[in-house]
Amino acid sequence: EAQVTQNPRYLITVTGKKLTVTCSQNMNHEYMSWYRQDPGLGLRQIYYSMNVEVTDKGDVPEGYKVSRKEKRNFPLILESPSPNQTSLYFCASSPGKGLEQYFGPGTRLTVT
Amino acid sequence: ELKVEQNPLFLSMQEGKNYTIYCNYSTTSDRLYWYRQDPGKSLESLFVLLSNGAVKQEGRLMASLDTKARLSTLHITAAVHDLSATYFCAPRSARQLTFGSGTQLTVLP
Numbered sequence: 001e002a003q004v005t006q007n008p009r010y011l012i013t014v015t016g017k018k019l020t021v022t023c024s025q026n027m028n029h030e031y032m033s034w035y036r037q038d039p040g041l042g043l044r045q046i047y048y049s050m051n052v053e054v055t056d057k058g059d060v061p062e063g064y065k066v067s068r069k070e071k072r073n074f075p076l077i078l079e080s081p082s083p084n085q086t087s088l089y090f091c092a093s094s095p096g097k098g099l100e101q102y103f104g105p106g107t108r109l110t111v112t
Numbered sequence: 113e114l115k116v117e118q119n120p121l122f123l124s125m126q127e128g129k130n131y132t133i134y135c136n137y138s139t140t141s142d143r144l145y146w147y148r149q150d151p152g153k154s155l156e157s158l159f160v161l162l163s164n165g166a167v168k169q170e171g172r173l174m175a176s177l178d179t180k181a182r183l184s185t186l187h188i189t190a191a192v193h194d195l196s197a198t199y200f201c202a203p204r205s206a207r208q209l210t211f212g213s214g215t216q217l218t219v220l221p
Binding site for chain 1: 116121143145153154155156157160200204207208209211212213214
């Protein structure tokens, strides 16, 4: 089954404790992206990747890092999480930039 | 920078009624997507509109695109409870999708 998976689905952590949210897709898509969803703000793009070893900032990249060492994986790293990063995070993939995106199930992160 | 405005943000409607959700965007766009998000779930693609005047229909939902007016509409016909969800439009500009804030639709019996 073609899908985008994320782990963990739920995470509660404390300020400053480094964490990684994994994202994997099995559709051989070149383009992958991370979004955060906050009430009233819709989806805002954090980072995206056009292909292996090619990443770029989205609209709200501060406080986040990404890497793309393999085509299928695109982890999101929060080196020192803060409470304002409490949000619902979605990973998405698509065959190319600007094409239909396929979303993962979401990761609900709470930083206390 | 492409800005997207959806109206209304919240919509409660009775079963059987018709209504329209509007998506306005600020700069030239060459295609537009509509997505649906059920409560606590991920986003699923509903429609992609590729050209001026494009119309797509699926069941009780019909989407249209007017690129000159920079406007897309999502029309709901004879609403049923199963349509309760949040709907997002996402126009594309410079090969980048920008999502609207979403319209939270609640269909009441």
